[in-house]
Amino acid sequence: MSKQENKNKKVTGKVFDYQLFVRLLSYAKKYRLQFAISAIAVVLLAIFAAVRPILLQQIIDDYITNKNAEQLLVFVILMLVVLLFEVIFQFLFIYFANWLGQNIVKDMRIQLFRHLSYFKMQYFNNSSVGRLVTRVVSDIETIASIFGQGLFMIISDMLKMIVIAGVMLWMNWQLALIVFAILPILIFATKVFQKAMKSAFQEVRTEVANLNSFVQERITGMKIVQLFTREEIEYNKFRSINEKHKNAWVRTVWYNSIFFPIAEILPSIAIGLVVWYGGLNAIADNSVTAGEIISFIMMNNMLFRPLRQIADKFNTLQMGMVAAERVFKIVDADETETDQGTIPVKGLKGNVTFEDVYFSYIKEEQVIKGISFKVNSGETVAIVGATGAGKSTIINLLNRFYNIDKGEIKIDNIDIADYKLHDLRKQIAVVLQDVFLFSDSIFNNITLKDKNITLEEVKRSAKEIGIHEFIMSLPGNYHYNVKERGVMLSVGQRQLIAFLRASVSKPSILILDEATSSIDSHAEQLIQKATEKITKNRTSIIIAHRLATIQKADKIIVMDEGKIVEQGTHKELLLKKGYYSELYNIQFAQKKAS
Numbered sequence: 001m002s003k004q005e006n007k008n009k010k011v012t013g014k015v016f017d018y019q020l021f022v023r024l025l026s027y028a029k030k031y032r033l034q035f036a037i038s039a040i041a042v043v044l045l046a047i048f049a050a051v052r053p054i055l056l057q058q059i060i061d062d063y064i065t066n067k068n069a070e071q072l073l074v075f076v077i078l079m080l081v082v083l084l085f086e087v088i089f090q091f092l093f094i095y096f097a098n099w100l101g102q103n104i105v106k107d108m109r110i111q112l113f114r115h116l117s118y119f120k121m122q123y124f125n126n127s128s129v130g131r132l133v134t135r136v137v138s139d140i141e142t143i144a145s146i147f148g149q150g151l152f153m154i155i156s157d158m159l160k161m162i163v164i165a166g167v168m169l170w171m172n173w174q175l176a177l178i179v180f181a182i183l184p185i186l187i188f189a190t191k192v193f194q195k196a197m198k199s200a201f202q203e204v205r206t207e208v209a210n211l212n213s214f215v216q217e218r219i220t221g222m223k224i225v226q227l228f229t230r231e232e233i234e235y236n237k238f239r240s241i242n243e244k245h246k247n248a249w250v251r252t253v254w255y256n257s258i259f260f261p262i263a264e265i266l267p268s269i270a271i272g273l274v275v276w277y278g279g280l281n282a283i284a285d286n287s288v289t290a291g292e293i294i295s296f297i298m299m300n301n302m303l304f305r306p307l308r309q310i311a312d313k314f315n316t317l318q319m320g321m322v323a324a325e326r327v328f329k330i331v332d333a334d335e336t337e338t339d340q341g342t343i344p345v346k347g348l349k350g351n352v353t354f355e356d357v358y359f360s361y362i363k364e365e366q367v368i369k370g371i372s373f374k375v376n377s378g379e380t381v382a383i384v385g386a387t388g389a390g391k392s393t394i395i396n397l398l399n400r401f402y403n404i405d406k407g408e409i410k411i412d413n414i415d416i417a418d419y420k421l422h423d424l425r426k427q428i429a430v431v432l433q434d435v436f437l438f439s440d441s442i443f444n445n446i447t448l449k450d451k452n453i454t455l456e457e458v459k460r461s462a463k464e465i466g467i468h469e470f471i472m473s474l475p476g477n478y479h480y481n482v483k484e485r486g487v488m489l490s491v492g493q494r495q496l497i498a499f500l501r502a503s504v505s506k507p508s509i510l511i512l513d514e515a516t517s518s519i520d521s522h523a524e525q526l527i528q529k530a531t532e533k534i535t536k537n538r539t540s541i542i543i544a545h546r547l548a549t550i551q552k553a554d555k556i557i558v559m560d561e562g563k564i565v566e567q568g569t570h571k572e573l574l575l576k577k578g579y580y581s582e583l584y585n586i587q588f589a590q591k592k593a594s
Helices: 005-008 019-065 069-117 120-127 129-171 173-221 222-227 231-285 290-331 391-398 423-427 444-448 454-464 468-472 491-504 521-535 571-577 579-593
Strands: 350-363 366-375 380-385 404-409 427-433 509-511 540-545 555-560 563-568
Touching: 019 069, 019 129, 019 290, 069 129, 069 290, 129 173, 129 290, 173 222, 173 290, 222 231, 231 290, 231 404, 350 391, 366 380, 366 391, 366 468, 366 555, 366 563, 391 509, 391 540, 391 579, 404 427, 404 509, 423 427, 427 491, 454 468, 454 491, 454 521, 491 521, 521 540, 555 579, 563 571, 563 579, 571 579
Parallel strands: 380 540, 380 555, 427 509, 509 540
Antiparallel strands: 350 366, 350 404, 555 563
């Protein structure tokens, strides 16, 4: 488990984090009207709740006991009016509190997703996709309950308790003190319960993230699971993770099962004492009336029920606060790609220069070791070498996904760090070996919903690189939905779509990363044709395993263990009888043998 995860699991010890709460409230500023309506409704609900027992006491003592039917009807109607207003404000409260919560989490989710979109690649390399999905989706949804079911409900219940306590003291202070004597026990039990639940909910959110992460990874990699007959092993792992998830929730159930019976029996004891003491006084000297006793029974429930509900709502509030704490850790993460570039890029000639470049993903473990090379405008340069030689790292550095340790990378004699990052990346198109397609139409996957690229432009480019017929053969042609990650297409077809995506973006620099390493010969022919078309008169860097595909390159750079060991044309390198020649002979022998 990473240090970050351990940090996330750490319980703050605070039952309520005030600073975190204030930060959440700051999102409600743009919804002041809805917040005000909810707050006003809360206050009025507390007042209406206190009016009902007062009216009930008067009805019993003044009109039922004295048999005054006319006044009885008036007060019954008055009570109905109070109930009607209570229903109206209850509706306003529930609607606007939940509306407020959903709009706040909408804003938070947008902020979080936008923030994540600009994070460094290294952050995603070190983070579980499942955990990030949990933060963006379920954790933020949990925050909505703070407003809809937590915050305002707690405030409402507390106001009711304060108002009811005041009415009790005003009506009969002796009976009120009997009821109040029970309150400290319940308050103490509630405080202990809330602290225990804070820890329990931290564990629950951690296990939910673990479960989401495991399921997301296994579903994505189900082909590997089945190919290597790992079904039973992964099933047993899932059972273990699911058991931990269940145990985390059972812990919360255990605390609830202890607290709520205590919370139920204490109000009953208070009612018994009120009836006993009030009844004795009513029999002895009529100092307590029947209306007061009945009103106190009613107010006893109105006093204790909110306290029990506060504990329940505090659970909701704490789950929301735990989720908010996790979300804000991502929002506060200083992982955004810094862009100090000031030079706008409208068009590049495409002269690429690496000068004594060093780079390491992990400090002091260098992957690129002082490489220098130049790609002139319009040239096609191929980079070859064994796996792990550092070929693909060059793509990451040229796109500024990572910052180099030492040296310079220039395009048109300007350091790439001086260019505006967004402008720079728009000038570089990359076709990767593992093509990623979204669950959308072919057209949208090609244009990435860029409104400046029309369907006619896409068709024209498709015809130029020779894949228009393939797309038109699909049901729905350019509007064919390729489903998640493009599963409806073959590997070669996905590669062709990636070539078309690169072509329509009209880049100054084109990078092809292992673009033909895992496709059939027919698809390879199509891709070779597409490669010739889109690399023509354009600065192109081709990273390849198959040496037969890069023989026409203007220059071939051979890498080994992060260093450039040879440079030259195909013929020149063969004549050197060095690393490239040996690699070529091995591949040629394998092809001949097959």
